[in-house]
Each structure stands twice: as C-alpha cells, then as structure tokens.
C-alpha cells in the first residue's frame with residue numbers, strides 16, 4: 844500500500860479575495876470580492892438576502908458570518924505573515 848503524501852500549501856491571508864456562497868436549493872454560486880467590499884456594519888449586510896437565481900433566502904447566520912469574515916479580512920490582510928496552511932494530497 845502506498846502511503847498518502849500530503850503537501851502543505853501556504854496561502855497568505857491577503858491573497859484570499861473571492862468568497863463564494865452556494866445556494867442550498869439550486870447550487871447557484873454567488874461570488875463576493877471580499878477585498879473590495881466595504882466593511883460590514885451592523886444592520887447592513889454585504890451578503891445578498893436571497894439567491895439571485897431561484898430567490899431562495901440565504902441562511903441569515905451564514906450571511907452574518909460572511910460579513911464577519913469581510914471585516915476580519917479588512918484587519919488581517921494588512922498584516923504581514925498571516926497565512927492559511929492547506930494540506931493537499933501530493
């Protein structure tokens with residue numbers, strides 16, 4: 844049996860740019876450019892309320908977390924040396 848080789852990719856936090864949300868009903872992907880959106884403020888979500896294709900509402904908790912992620916990005920993308928490490932099969 845061959846051992847599975849794992850390699851780690853290092854992704855600088857500031858290189859994260861697009862976040863996509865998939866509609867749970869029709870699988871349409873909404874892509875948000877988190878590097879360009881303004882910071883989310885309370886009561887004003889950056890994330891669409893509903894799927895643009897089938898109009899199913901997006902989960903409000905997911906929308907809230909996506910907004911939080913945008914604000915975290917605004918802070919951490921300015922810092923040198925903040926990275927994600929992603930393990931992938933070689």
Ligand SMILES: [Zn+2]
Pocket residue numbers: 866867868869870871894895896897898899
């Ligand atoms: Zn949909």
